[in-house]
Structures are given as C-alpha cells and as structure tokens.
Amino acid sequence: MTIDTGQPTSQEVTEPAQEEPRHIWRMVAIWAVLAVVLDLLFYFLVGPHVPPGDMTSAASENQDDFTILFLIALPVMIGVWVYMAYSIVIWRASRKGAPEPVGGPQARSNLGVQVGWIVTTTVIVLGLFVFGTVELVVNAGSGGGEGPNPIWTPTSASVLPVQVIAQQWKFTYRYPTFGGFESQQLVIPNGTTIAFHVTSLDVTHDFWAYQLSIKADANPQIDNVAYTTTRQAGSVTVRCDELCGLWHGAMFNYGSVVSKTAFNIWAKATERATAANTKLLPPFAWTYVPDANGADGGYYPDNVDPYSNSEVYGATPAKS
C-alpha cells in the first residue's frame, strides 16, 4: 500500500481571477505605521515613568536601558503579530475565494528569507549585547551586586560605604566611616556616590532598594558590593528579593535620601546616641561569622548564650 499525499495530484491549480495583491508590502505598511506610532507613544507617554524612576544614576540609566529595549522590542512584536493577524484573516480556509496553497520546493525554503532572518536577528542580538555591556561597564555595574571584588567601580573620588546586614527577617545598616554605628533605617546623602556592602548573617537574602535601582544578594560571609550615585532626595523602599523563609514577604523597610548636611547631622547624632550600643556590637567587618561559640572572631560576644531566651544579639543580659 502506498500512501498518497492527501491532495489530488491531478487537480489543476486554478489561475486567480484578479491580480494577487502584494501581501508583503501591505504587511510592511501596516507594521511601519503601527510600529512608529506605538514607539512614539511609548517613548513620550510611558518612557518618563518607566520604573525604577530617576532617583539615582543607576535608576535613571536602567530606566533608559529599559526604554531603549522596549523601543526595539515593540516593532519586533508588532511585526510578528501583524503578520499572524494578516495571515489568519486573508489566508484562512473559511474565507471565500481563498486561493489554494502551492506546495513544492519553493514553499519549503527560501534562501534569501532564511539568510535575511538569521542575519537580522544576529545583528539585533549582537547590538543588544554591546549596548548592555557598555551600559554595565560605564555605569559601574548598573547598581547590581558585583561581589567582593568589583571590577566596574565609580570614578568619584569620595565614595560613602554603607553596610547592609540582612538576617531573617530584617535589614540593618552600618556606617563604617562613622565609627561603625548601626541603624535600623537606611539614610543616605544626596549627590553622593554610595558603595553598598551587602552581607547576610544566615541565609541568602537580596537587598533590593527599589528607587535606588540597587539589587544585590546578601550571602553569608560574602561582601557583595553595589554602587550608585544619588541624584534626588526622597524616600526609598527596601525589600528582600530572595526567598529567605517564613517571613520573607514581611522583610521590608524604608529609607530616605536626604541632603548632605542633613545626613551629616543625622549620622553624627546617631553615632553619639548609639555609642554605647556600638561597643556591644562585633567590631566592624565586611562579613560576620554567625558562630555560636564566639570562635572565628565571633559574631556573638563570648559571654552571650545565643540560645538563651533573654539574651539577644547586640544586648547584654539584663541585670537582675
């Protein structure tokens, strides 16, 4: 038994009554109009509001990058959708007078189309790669965590280091240039390049300062550094962005970007006010080993039993 192709081979391909319209040119016309209009609409209406805003150098650069990627992506998507919609409308089997499809070698491949497709996608992709790399290098890591040995560093001469200590389920901040005091609240000065040193005391967290466009995993015993330069004063939302257990969803706090003067006043006042507390903290270090025995330079002071209900990190036992 021999299988036939399912199509009567003797059938004559009927000549279309009228001139076949130039489908490709029609599609290109629809695509061009839609792509230009929607790109312009996006650029002017949505572009300025693309997250995460422009509060810092990283934020505004990442906002630009997102906008540029979207301006490239939109025509690509519109192209595919226009082609598909056009095909479904014009070449659906239920439409009256639809011409019979023609098989054969010319329908199986087309060298020009294939080469054109591969070259176009390759050019777009390589362009995106070059663009992304340049943005990453020029913008000092774009606000992403660069690990303990950053290779893209800011050009600014003065960088304010701020340590972010994540633990289940809160963030605390230490300011090494102000005696290593600890704060529950992130306060940073405007117009300053900040180096966030993110580390963890227990599991992997992620420090996501949304408006600053900073995102860096907090790993135990890893000092993960991320840079940005603040440009506007305002408030900042900090969320944990890596699943860290039970209260991951509730692990967030707020910070603020304030003027340099206000920051200096706040930092010095807090340094003085918390001086007694700072003495009880482990000496400032880029990472801490949460070792219950106090060995390895110890995160818990020697005289504190970490399993005691009444003794917690950073506090001496209440005198009874």
Added chain:
Amino acid sequence: MTLAAEREAESEVVYPDPTPPVLGGFQGLPARPGWFSQHLGTAVIGAVLGYLLGHWLGNVVGSGYTNVSNSGSNSIAVTGGLLVAVAGWLLGIGAVNYPLAKLVGMEPRPEYESTSWTRYLRYTADHKVVGLQYVIGVLGFFFTGGLLAMAIRTELLSPTSHVFGPGTYIAIVSEHGTVMMMMATSVVVGPLGNWLVPLMIGARRTAFPRVEAFSFWIFTAGYFVILSALFYGGFPTGWTGYAPLQTQAGVGMMSYLVGFAVIGLGMMAAGFNLAVTIINYRAPGMTWSRIPIFVWSILATCALLTLATPTLVAAGLFGILDHTAQTAFYVTEHGGSSFLWQNLFWFFGHPEVYIMALPGFGIVAELLPVFCRKPLFAYKVAAAGMVGVALLSFFVWQHHLFQSGINPDMRPLFMLTTELISIPTGFIYLVGLGTLYKAKIRLEVPMLFCLAVFFNFLIGGVTGVFLSDVPVNVTVHGSFFVLAHFHYTIMGGLIFAFFGGLYYWLPKMTGKTMNKQLGKAHFWTMFIFFNMTFFPMFLIGLLGQPRRVFEYAQNLQALNDFASVSAFLLGASFLIFIANFVWSIFIKPTPAPANPWNSLGLEWQTPTPVPYYNFERIPVVLSDPYHYSEENAPAVADLGEGELVTTGASSPASVAENPRPPAPGVETTR
C-alpha cells in the same frame, strides 16, 4: 528515485526482531492475571511497607545522634522512609522482576497483558499504554499544581489580610513551583514522546521498553514523594531550593531533595530511551532529513534530559548528605558554599527550561503544516535551531546569578550567550511565519493552540531578552516580572502546545473524537484568562513586588486582584477540558476516523486503534511528511504489501488477529 528502486536500495535492511519485549515474571511460574498479579494496588502496598521499613531503619540509624534527639525530627528516618518507599513502589509494580529473575538465573517470560483497561494500571512494555498512562499522570500533576496556584492567588487577593499563615503560604508556593516544574519536564516527552516517536519513525517499539515503563512509574513515585512534603510541614525554599535556607529547613526539605532525585532518574530514563530509539530504531529510509520535526525536538530534549539531569541528582545528593550525614557541602561557615548549590542547580535548571520549551516548538512545527496544507518552511533551519538551543542552553546558567555576588567579569559573557540563544529560538518564528504564508489555514482546535503559542511565547521570549540585559535585570530580577516571563514561556508556550497536541493526537491515541465546541470553549477561555492573569504580573513586578511574598504594597492591590480573579477563571477553563475529556472519551465516545486531520504523518497512516506492533511491516520511508499541496508529490512511505513475517505466535500477522501474545498456560478469552 522510483519506488521500486528505493525498495531495491533498502533490500539489505535487517528488520528488527518482532519478538515481544521480555518484561519480567518467572518462566516456571504460572502467569497470574487479575487481582493477584502486580498492579497499582500492589505498588501502593509495596510503597507503604517500604516507607514503614525505611522510616524504622532511619530511626534505628539516627536515634543515637544528639542533633537528632535534640531537634525532635529525624531527617534520616524521613529520607530512609521515602527512598525505601520508592523502592517498594517499584518492587510492587514489578519494575524489578526482570533483573531479579536474571539475578537468580531464571528466564524471564514475555509480557503477558490482557486487553482490558486494567493494563493501564500495570507495568507494561507497550509504549502506547505507557504514553496514555503518562497523559493521566501529567494531567494529575498539572491539576495538583494548578490547585496550589489557586491557593496562592487567593492569598494575594489582599496585601495585608491573610487566608494562610506565612508558613502555610510558603509551603504552598514551594509545592506549586516544584510540582509544576517536575510535571513540565515530562509533560510532552512522557505522553506524546513515548506514544508517538516509535510511530513517527516507523518503529515497533522503543529501544528499551522496560526503561520506558520504569520512567513512568518512578515519575509517579516522584509525585507522591514531592506531595509528601505537605505532611512534613512543607519546605520553605521554593522550587529553586537555595541553600543555606535549604540546610536550615525541616524534614519537608527531604521530600524536595528525594523527590527531585527520583524524578531525575525518571527524566534520565525517559530521555535516554527515546534518544536511543530515535537514533537506532528509525525505519529504512527514515533519514535525518526526513524525520518529523517533532522527533527532532524530542531528540534535542532527550539530550538535555540525559545530560543535564545528573547534575540535579548529584546536587540533591549533596543536600541529602548535608541533612542526614552532617556534611557541609552548602554550609559556608564549615567550608562549603551556598554558591555551589546555585551553580549546580542552575547548571541543570537552565537546560531544563529548554526541556520545557523545545517539545512545544516541536508540536507547533509538526501541526502547522497539517492545518496550513503547506510544507513546513525551512525544515533544516528548524532542526538546526533545536540542536542549537540544546547546545547553547548549557552555557547560560549564570544569568540566574547576575546579582548574586559571584565574579562580575562573567556577566558580559553570560549576557552574550543568553541573548545568542534567542537566535535559534527565533527560528521557530521563521518556520511558523514562513509556513503561514499563502497557506490555507484551518482554524481547528489544535491550530488555535498553536497560534496561541506564537502569541504567548513572543511575549515570554522578548521579556527574556529584557532579563538577559544585566542593567535592566537589576530592576526585574527576582520580581513578578520574572514570574510572568517564565509563565509566558512555560505555560504560554509548552502547556498551550501540549493541549494543542492532546486535541490533535488524542483521536489517534484513544480512538475517540474530542468534542470540537467544548474544545473551542476551552481554548478561548484558557487563552484569554491566561493573558489576563499573567500580563498584569509584568507590571506588578516592574512596580516593585518581589516573588513569593504574601504581603505587598497597598497600591498594587488592584493589579493583584485583577490577576487573581483572572487566575480563578483560568483554573475554571480547565474544567471545560476535563468535562470534554471525560465526556468524549468515557461517557459518550464517538469513534475517531484513522486520519481525521488529513495528515501525511506516518503515525496517522496506521489503523485506529493502533495494533500492538504499530506496523504490520516495517515501513520504507520515501519522503518527509510535509508534501502538502504539491503536485506529483512523492509518497510518504511504503507500508508494505504482502506478508513479511508469516509464522509464529509473535508475528505481526498473528498480532493483528490477537493483539497480545498469550501467556503460557493461560486461556485467551477470544
């Protein structure tokens, strides 16, 4: 080449031996059909007994250790229980009959199977039975995960008031992710791959029928293992299982680690079997440029299943040892590294993502020509694209770690590889758009699903490029944007393709016609509510909501509620599918014609139901199955005339009369 010349050229071919696969059991013993044989019930008994034995052993081993007696939970006992339960399950279903018989020097007897429906509850070497078992298995997996998704969306209706406690919520999220990921690795390869590949390449069976059956039964064991986490209080890590949270977690974590190891064995077995089948069991004339594009996609997927999964199993083993034997693979303060898990996991995890994409492309590319009545455009580019994706997928894993604090100098490289993989992935669009050109598009239910894949996967794929761009990744990494992205690729791509494939092939697989109206209703509800559920999540993520949270900013409630309500409706759309499936297959079955879609595929040239040996004679393949609308097109295959094997109980002629070889000493009912 003329038909006669082709036959002449192939005359030296040695046809595979049509002896039935030897399955197990002992030659000397009488076969025992019915309740006293091995089936799902004995497997359950074996698993329960195994669990009790393993748990007791674990307690014996572990009770002397202070960390066990102090903590009040014994991960050694749980691990032992789960592992021996899986062994008992396999023993109970009869998976080890063959090696055991060989071990004691007895000759295993050939497969005995009745033609009754109970064969679907047994360990069987018939790839068509295994395929249908997989259909039910993956649907069960999928609907379990879907119900958990409904629970997640219920909790996210409000930013602050809670339906579940945080522990229950995180257990549900983790269970949903893991169940869905496990399901998605096998959702096409298991049911459609096992059922169709031998038929598509003109083979009578897969290369290793016992391995094929093993892959299904260990897959189901994995389902129960991962579900058992809920009874241990769940695990808090999500499907990614990041250490040190993994090390910190309770015994529920063991279900995750053992479950992934067990599923991993099934994935390797399924992949290995089908890869060897495709390479070695192709019919004469089934050259590499003639195999259906779906088979190419399965081959690429199987390569990934076989090569990437061992990393997962090894990583899981390290985790199990950390929990049970107090090793420190992932414990930083004792010399291990949490990055070790992240690297091992994603070294498996990213190829796995393409395990979940390639079969979908294969289905879509296979169905398009049938419903366009045109040849597949750029077949070779499509095949090369699938192989290219498979190769490149091993070199992209660190894009999951862009913000993790590993060496930053690798970032441009992984940005490049990740963006490069969009080139071969984009070939599926070249193929699709080229095939649609001047076609005669029949908007049948499977075709609607294919077109939806192109729509959805475009959004999923383009947002993937956003994620690959390191600067943009700073904002979108770990947020709902990622979540929306991979639901668009996996659900919008793979699951839509899977349902398209089911509507397309179920008439051949079951011999029953699916209801078209219900199919269309299922499609439109699923398509609309899928997009209404997941598109807002891109915005939710961009506006700052991290994944896996149970509390979120007040201003995101409107978007979250919109997504939640849409998700409930999306869940309801599957009720239409279930109704259609049950109605069309069980309650009021309408017999399906042998080739309802008028396809040229080899699998459609067999009678319905497909005989036990698929083909009376091994067909001689003369061309690829895409010569639609072509004048003087070559025939697809010569299915053979006359008798080839004429004698013996297992000859195809005999099989056609009597679909199963009778077991020794058993009266056939015919």
